[in-house]
Amino acid sequence: MLRIISYNIRGITTCKKQQQLKIWLNQNPHDIVMLQETYKTKFFHLENFKNSFLDYNIRGALGTWVAGGVLIMIKKKFNMIDYGSDTNDRIVYIKIECNHVPIVLVNVYAPAQITERCSFFKELFLYIPSTKWIIIGGDFNCTPNNQQDRNKLGAQTDNLSYRILLQEVINPLLLTEIFRRKQPRKIIYSYHASAGNYHSRIDLVFGSDIIYKNTHDIGYVPVGISDHDALVLSIKIPPLTDKNMHRRWICNPNVIKRKSFLEKFHRVWNIIINTADLNTIEWWNDFKTSLIMIIQQEEKELNRETRRELDGLSKEYRFRATNPSNDDLAQLEIIRQKLHDALTEKLVNSIPSQDDRDFKCLSNLAKVRLAHGKANQSRIAYLTHPSKGRVETDNGMMEICCNFYQDLYNVKPIDTSYWSALFGDITTLNQNDIDLLDRDITTDECHEALKAMQLGRVPGDDGLTIELWRFIFPIIGSHFIKMVNTARDKGHFHDGFLNGLLTLLKKESEFNGTMKNFRPLSLMNIDYKIITKVLSTRLKKVMNKIIHYNQTSGIPGRTIHDNIHLIRTIIDYHSRNRIPLGITMWDQEKAFDRVNHLYLFEVLRQFGFGNNFINMIKLLYTNSTFTIKFNNLLSKKLFFNSGIRQGCSLSGYLYVMCLEPLLNLIRKNPKIPGVLVPGSQYRSLVNTILQNDETNIEIKTLAYADDVCTFVFNTNDEFETYELFKKYSYASGGKTNDTKTVIFWISDCLDPPSFNAKIEREKCTFLGIPMDTHGQLPQEEIDKMVNNIKKKIELWSSIRLSLCERASILKCFIISTLVYWLSSMLINKNVIESIQKICNSFFWGRIHPFIKFQTCVGRKEDGGFGLIHLESMIISYRIKCGLTITNTTPKIWKLFALPYVGLHLYKYSPWLWTNLIPHLHDDRQFFSDVAIHTAKWLKRVGNVINNGNDKSIYWKFIHLNIYQPPVCYERINHLKNIQFYKLTHHSKLPSNIIEFWTSLANYGINTHDRLGKTLEEKKCLFCSLPETLSHIFITCSFFNEIYKLLFEYIKNKFNVSIPRSEYDIIYLKIVSSTTSRIFQKQITYSIGNYLYAIWSYRCFINNSNNRNQKDHPDKCQDRFMIYMKKFPFDNG
Structure with missing residues (x-):
């Protein structure tokens, strides 16, 4: 049990108070003490305090004699990982390890003044290291609920502070106020002011969800040393005693940018080249071990440098803040910004998936919110054991996981006597395709494979990222190929090369604690994925030749929408014509995971693959293992003896080939009925669309990977299909899940036969899209x-x-x-x-x-x-579908679409028109909607080429029909010529400045933040003239000096002069005076900083209680110079 005490002690500089604290702590069991308002102003004060409490590791931030000062006391039995504090001596944080679990403790003393407190809360999240176990405690000087947590309102009472705390810290980090959530109705106060009889609950503790769930007890305890009560909580930290369970490490991509890393890497690589036996496979494992050690050493050094930088900046800030001169005051702002930048960089490095496209558009606060949300979703609180019932310990849950997945990936029994029937009549590869697939892997192919991988993806169990491999592969590439070829000749890779990391994702269905509620996600090492990417790139070129068009998963030219159009068409047609039909949705239990490896290799032989390709696949499956990642802990290695290995681009293709013999049997079986695609009765259509003379287009099955559906009219149809699934299960190791297989019966007039499968009559879900009996x-x-x-x-x-x-x-x-x-x-x-x-x-x-x-x-x-814009998005998808219809790509759903599009589109594609088919129109029909929007598009754009990019159609449609340019584009024509906003968008401007530009362009800031409505209220804050955009940014004399700084910077750097006349600066007419795109970006960035510095300073003065600060324009100049420090082009 971890016992934590948070207490505002109101000064602990005297020996008497220290003795009182020591006596009280001796009487109250505890592990960690967080103290606020220590009033310690000198470092020797803190050292003296440490000497009085030798049983503790103590970290603190100095304060003043009137406010501030926080420290954390931790019993020495805990391992301290990281620590730090802020420059204002109101925050100290420590990261410790308890029972091998990393826990972050943040001690906070918030300012008493409202404006300072709100600003303080906006920066607080920067000081909180990322982990699942977060505790933030202290004196926040505000209450969660002024009605419930105060006996009466005081002078500094407000409703804004706590709301900002929620928006900036608590909600993004998914924290909760533990006391109030545990005791929602209890009235209790922690601060007692005798003067005025004020009582409030301002001493709070916030924790992550896992902290809340493991909090055993929490309450306020009177101490008597100050006018505050102590907040005491006890947290149960589950022990981790299994030696096979350890925490995961992931490479920090910033390490590869360090010069010292490159030097160490070359040194180690030269040693490997000169001493290792490169004709073996073992050297690769030694190389990766050495590489990981180098990176971990560099990460430690990087952390030390960051900590030293923060400590140095903090000390310099405190030194200059004591009796500061005017120069010191100017430097304090710069130091504060440097601290902010260092903390931000540290925060960003702690957030995973920084290069993920979903992260790039977000601020650090939003990234933190998303990262913590994903971490909490992956957390598993309990599992259900078949005999033990509910299990909540990590050790017990890990045992359940290991047993389940080892049983799942054990060899599944098969009957090879079914193979001859299953492989009777399947398409085979030609010799050219065999030769293409059998070639040796080349370095260039591996280079291209690495380039095609998306950055920011989570790596495998070795922790080495794509960014690292891209950096080192030009050096090691040829030797990597040699290692792969050696492994192929020997028939196996070295131990660990084929190990995968299995992470568990909760399914969207209601969680009941069973392992079937999880979807395993396999993460493979990048060196493994390089090989599979090369093989899959080759395989992609031949898949459409051996896989029937009824299977659409991963095959070039086929999409999931083909299946959706077909099934919606079939449902709609049979419902309109009152033709009874049953659609069977077959559920195969753990379809990928149950495929026997012998069956997989036999499938490849039957399709005609060459020996080299088959041997490479065998190589990737020989002695393969996996490790389970559970609640951020790792299990021992388990053997992967069954199933298609997921986690790479090759797995989908292999499974599709394994399933194809079953789908082929269903198509060839005369006893299994099919349905004719509506429109296939017209011979000319079939010949035109499919480019052959096949007149009876009968569909018996549709598949997208393991999502398979067939059609039934009676119980015999169901029985025949089920028998084929049984043959496939015997031959491959698969298993049909009878309880989840569903028949969707389409008929209002006829009841379904007595099928064995579950029957649905209202709706079904096909490939994630729900449909009713009318296909809607x-x-x-x-x-x-x-x-x-x-x-x-x-x-x-x-x-x-x-x-x-x-x-x-x-x-x-x-x-x-x-x-x-x-x-x-x-x-x-x-x-x-x-x-x-x-x-x-x-x-x-x-x-x-x-x-x-x-x-x-x-x-x-x-x-x-x-x-x-949703309506435009819908129309762009309809146009994309219409352009697909107008091209000549064979799609069997076009047979049904043509009657609805022929009248509208025959001018643009005459082959769509024929007198042999009826021409229909129905506003409720999907393809009628497609035809209308596509015809309008083609009439206006005149382009029948489908480039397959619906995004380009969307943006072009928006530009032609919806978009209105900003006000500045309408009034200042030259901005269009220089593509002004394209420059700002690509100039690496901070998001707040880009938003400021956009608002400025639409006169948004002028109308949104006015001082008032009367002439007096509209006056400039800095002079007696009316405030307008051109005045505040150009003609106001108060900002003469900052304009001179901008003028001199641009004149010296770009040899361009800025005339100080109305509109020339705001609308960047100067940008068009240079043809260099680089100079245009740099000037845009400079003027953006100039405008933003003035505007942010104006807003600061407007919202400040002390407007006398406007007499110091040098503060605005300092803001501008700080922004210019971030200039992204100075280093070339």
Whole structure:
């Protein structure tokens, strides 16, 4: 049990108080003590205090005689990993290890003054290292609820401070106020002011969800040393005693940028080249071990340098802050900014997946929120053991996981006598394809494979990232190929090369603690993925020759939408014509994981693959192992003796080939019925679309990877199909899940036969899209989707986000599921409008909209925010589908689409028109909607070429029909010629400055933040003239000096003069005077910093209680110089 005490001691500089504290601590069991308001102003005060408490490791931040000063006392039995403090001596944090679990403790003393307190809370999250076990405690000088947590309101009482604390720290880190959540109705106070009889609960402790769940007890205890009570909590930390369980390490990509790393790497590599036997495979393991050791050493040194830098800056700040001169005051702002930058860099390095495209658009606060959200979702609180019941210890749950997956990946028994029937009539490769696949792997292919891998992906169990491999592969590439060829000749890789990391993802269904509630995700090492990427790239070129068009997963030219169009078409047609039909959704239990390896190799032989390719696949499956990652802990290695290994680009192709013999049997079996694609009765259509004379287009099965459906009319059809699935199971090791196999019966007039499978008559879910008996989205599913969007928006609304971030979050994290539905299904226009209103409301938050919606939906480089426009997105998907119809790519669903599109599109593709088919129109039909929008598009654009990029169609449609340029583009024509917003978008400007530019361009800041309505209220803060954009940024004499700084900088660096006349600076007419794109970007960046420095200073003065600060323009100049320190082009 970990016992923590948080206490505002109100000064502990005297020996008497220290003795009182020591006596009280001796009487109250504890492990950690967090003290606030220590009033220690000198380092020797802190050293004397440490000498009085020798049983503790003590880290603190000095304060003043009137406020500040915090420290944390930790019993020496705990290992301290990291620590730090802020420059204002109000925060100290420590990262410790308890029972091998890393725990972060943050001690906080918030300012008493409201404005300072709000600013303090906005920076607090920078001092919190990333981990799942987070505890933030201290005196926050504000209450969660002024009605419940105060007996009466005081002079410094406000409703804003705690709200900012929630938005900036608590909600992004997914923390909770532990005491109030444990005791929601209890009235108790922790601060007691005798003067005025004020009582409040301002001493708080926040913790992550796992801290809350493991908190055994929490309460306030009177101490008597100060006017505060101590907050005491006890936390149960589950012990980790299994030696096979250890924490995971991942390479820090910033290490490869260090010169010392490159020197050490070359030194080690030369030793390997000169001493190792490169004709073996063992040297590769030695090399990777040495590489990991180098990186870990560099990471430790990097952490030390960061800590030394922070300590040095903190000491310099404290030194200059004592009796400061004017020069010291100017330097303090610069030091504070350097500290902020160092802390931000440390924070960013601690967040995984920094190069993930979903992360790039977000601020650090939003990244923290997303990272902590993902970490909490992966946390597993308990599992259910078949005999022991509920298990909550990590050791016990790990045992359940290991037993389950070792049993799953054990060899599945098969009957090879079924192989002859299964492989009777399948397509084989030609000799050219065999030769292509059998070639030796080359260095160039490996280079291309690495380039094709997306940065930011989580690595395998060795922790080595794609960024690292891209950096070192030009040096080691040829030797890597030699190692692979040696392993092929020997028939196996070295121990550990084929080890995968198995992470468990909770399924969306309700969690009941069983292992079947998880979807395993396999993470493979990058050196393994290089090989599989090369093989899959080759395999991709031949897959469409051996796999029937009914299987669409991963095959070039085929998409998941082909299956959705077909199944929706079949349901719609049979429902309209009242033809009874059953669609069987076959569920194969752990389909990828149960494939026997002998069956896999035999499939490859039957398809005609050459010996070299088959041997490479065998090489990747020989002696392969996996390690389970559970609650951020790792198990021992387990053997992977069965299943298609996932976690690489090769796995999908291998499984599709394994399943193809079954699908081929179903297609060839005369006893299994099929359905004719509506439209296939017209011979001319079939010949035109499929480019052959096959007149009976009968579909018996549709598949997307392991999602297989077939058609039934009676019980005999079901029996015949089930028998083929049994043959496949006997031959491959697979297993059909009878309880989850469902038949969707389509008929209002006829009851279904007595099928063995479960029967659904209202709706079914096909490839993630729910459909009713008319092939439409059920209304209840639409309502669920809207409610889900509202919940996600509510979650993201709890933190501070810029407009750019809100637009990106809407697109990437909130309506992604909706977009998939919109691409293939019709949704009522009223629903779309209501969802758009929800999105717009989230985008603006509490801000009154000050930019036109038609401008906001434009691209960022055009002066917009990229706000999603759902109606245009739907139309772009319809146009993409229509362009697919107008091209000559064989798609059997086109047979049904043509009657609905022929009348509209025959002018653009005459072959669509034929008098032999009826020409239909129905507003409720998907393809009618496709035809209408595609015809309008082609009439206006005149382009029938489908480039397959629906995003380009979307942006082009937005630009032609919706987008309105910013106000500045309408009034200042030369800005269009220099593509001004494209420059700002690509100039590496901070997001706040880009947003400022966008607001400025639409006169948004001028109308949004006015001083008032009367002439007196509209006066400039710094002179007697009226405040306008041109005045504050150009003609106001108060900012003469900062303008001179800008003028001299641009004159000296670019040899360009800026005339100080109205509009020339604001609208960057100067940018068009140079043809160099680099200079244009640099000038844009410089003037952006100039404008933003003035505006942020103006807002600071406007919101400040002490407006006398406006007499010091040098503070605004300091802001400008600090922004210019970040100039991204100075280093070339």
